[in-house]
Amino acid sequence: SVDFLDSSPWPFSIIDAFININETEFISYEAYARQQPVTQPRVALGSLYWQPPVPLDKTSIPSRIRVAVVGSHATLSLEPVEMLRRFLTGVQIAPVFYGLETRWCQILGMCDQGTAALGKLFKDAEKDP
Secondary structure, three states: OOOOHHOOOOOOOHHHHHHOOOOOOOOOOHHHHHHOOOOOOOOHHOOOOOOOOOOOHHOOOOOEEEEHHHHHHHHHHHHHHHHHHHHHHOOOOEEEEEOOOOOHHHOOOOOOOOOHHHHHHHHHHHOOO
């Protein structure tokens, strides 16, 4: 998944991944643009991000939020939690994970696994028919 690639600390972007599909040597977008001049975008790419229309009222944001996270892959399940933590600074995010195996919660040392029956339901839904 590359949903959060642009906001991740990884040193390449989704454009870098796109221009390197079926290539044998990696080339960055900057190098590609020098070799194959590309017309400037009509809108500055840096301006394409969500901007709240008004400043958020801090009194309307609770100091602690419990979040239900559904999924069996530990690191992918942590991504939305991390995005919320980055967006809601000063808010304690308490994730409850449904579908993660107990061993991952022990390795991560931070899981509240919620209801075992729901976790089993999600694991069963992932199985091949």
